Amino acid sequence: MVRMTVLASGSKGNSTIVASSTTRILVDAGLSCREILRRMKAAGEDPADLDAMLITHEHQDHVQGLAVTARRLGIPVYLTEPTHRAWVRWLTPRKRITYAEWLEQRRKQGAELRAQGTENGAVPVADADPPVTSRVNADYTAEPDPEEKAAAEESLAEPEKDPAALPAVEYFQSGNLFRIGDIGVTPFTIPHDAVDPVGFVFEVEGARLGVATDLGYIPSNLHAHLRRCDVLMLESNHDLEMLRDGPYPWAVKQRVMSRVGHLSNDAAAEFLARSYDGHAAWVVLAHLSESNNLPELARISAERALRDKMNLLANKLVLAEQSRPMEPIVLE
Ligand SMILES: [Zn+2]
Numbered sequence: 484m485v486r487m488t489v490l491a492s493g494s495k496g497n498s499t500i501v502a503s504s505t506t507r508i509l510v511d512a513g514l515s516c517r518e519i520l521r522r523m524k525a526a527g528e529d530p531a532d533l534d535a536m537l538i539t540h541e542h543q544d545h546v547q548g549l550a551v552t553a554r555r556l557g558i559p560v561y562l563t564e565p566t567h568r569a570w571v572r573w574l575t576p577r578k579r580i581t582y583a584e585w586l587e588q589r590r591k592q593g594a595e596l597r598a599q600g601t602e603n604g605a606v607p608v609a610d611a612d613p614p615v616t617s618r619v620n621a622d623y624t625a626e627p628d629p630e631e632k633a634a635a636e637e638s639l640a641e642p643e644k645d646p647a648a649l650p651a652v653e654y655f656q657s658g659n660l661f662r663i664g665d666i667g668v669t670p671f672t673i674p675h676d677a678v679d680p681v682g683f684v685f686e687v688e689g690a691r692l693g694v695a696t697d698l699g700y701i702p703s704n705l706h707a708h709l710r711r712c713d714v715l716m717l718e719s720n721h722d723l724e725m726l727r728d729g730p731y732p733w734a735v736k737q738r739v740m741s742r743v744g745h746l747s748n749d750a751a752a753e754f755l756a757r758s759y760d761g762h763a764a765w766v767v768l769a770h771l772s773e774s775n776n777l778p779e780l781a782r783i784s785a786e787r788a789l790r791d792k793m794n795l796l797a798n799k800l801v802l803a804e805q806s807r808p809m810e811p812i813v814l815e
Pocket residue numbers: 540542610675677697
């Protein structure tokens with residue numbers, strides 16, 4: 484039995500379980516460990532059954548609970564070497580400081596980078612959804628998860644306890660198939676402003692599951708990866724008009740719309756209408772922006788694109804949510 488369960492999807496955190504009868508993989512850990520475990524239980528998944536964690540890229544909304552979850556469950560983390568290095572750099576404070584000082588330092592670094600970004604017409608930090616300003620405030624200064632805070636303080640108090648310590652790290656390279664248990668994993672490079680971002684195709688008991696979120700556009704070499712998928716999880720991040728008229732600073736809007744930003748409803752629909760082979764039983768729209776999109780807009784534009792391809796057996800359309808786990812998709 485093949486199962487995909489999206490625990491969360493969107494700019495505030497991403498995490499999905501891909502499972503065969505014998506192997507279970509957590510794809511990204513963009514919620515706190517506590518929330519990941521809570522949602523797994525709510526979705527009927529036993530955290531003790533997880534075999535590995537797989538990371539797409541180092542943005543906060545994909546790695547927030549990485550270290551704590553991997554250590555708590557004692558599972559290996561699979562990622563590319565550049566992504567691992569970027570994550571370690573991001574996580575490791577330069578000297579021993581209190582947690583509050585570290586937060587303040589990160590806030591200042593964010594402000595400096597934003598100032599530079601505005602000069603260059605680019606925003607170099609973070610998933611710009613929500614904007615960097617509110618992201619920094621929301622994620623770092625408002626009520627940190629007590630568990631994450633305790634873990635950070637613990638590691639700061641004892642320098643030998645490295646906050647980036649993981650039970651085991653396995654590197655993969657884009658384009659090279661590897662196996663975790665009986666699941667085949669093919670990572671592919673996606674255009675996004677992280678150091679080495681990837682999407683995945685999973686081969687599970689003869690089924691193909693494609694995951695492509697956090698991408699500025701769909702390059703033609705991705706078309707082959709996303710062919711013959713039985714489940715296709717595709718980003719439908721923003722409505723262009725809502726983004727243009729919305730609350731983000733102009734530099735952030737440019738970044739989201741850029742070739743290394745996020746996929747709009749229109750771009751997702753264009754792919755579904757023109758380049759997608761119509762093979763999937765399920766199409767999952769994912770990573771919807773809460774500020775610059777509405778679920779109904781994303782749904783309508785994808786439905787229009789899939790109009791001739793939808794039936795009881797093919798192209799059932801579902802939307803992944805930020806605030807709660809999606810009903811598991813099961814292929815028998
Ligand atoms: Zn990202």
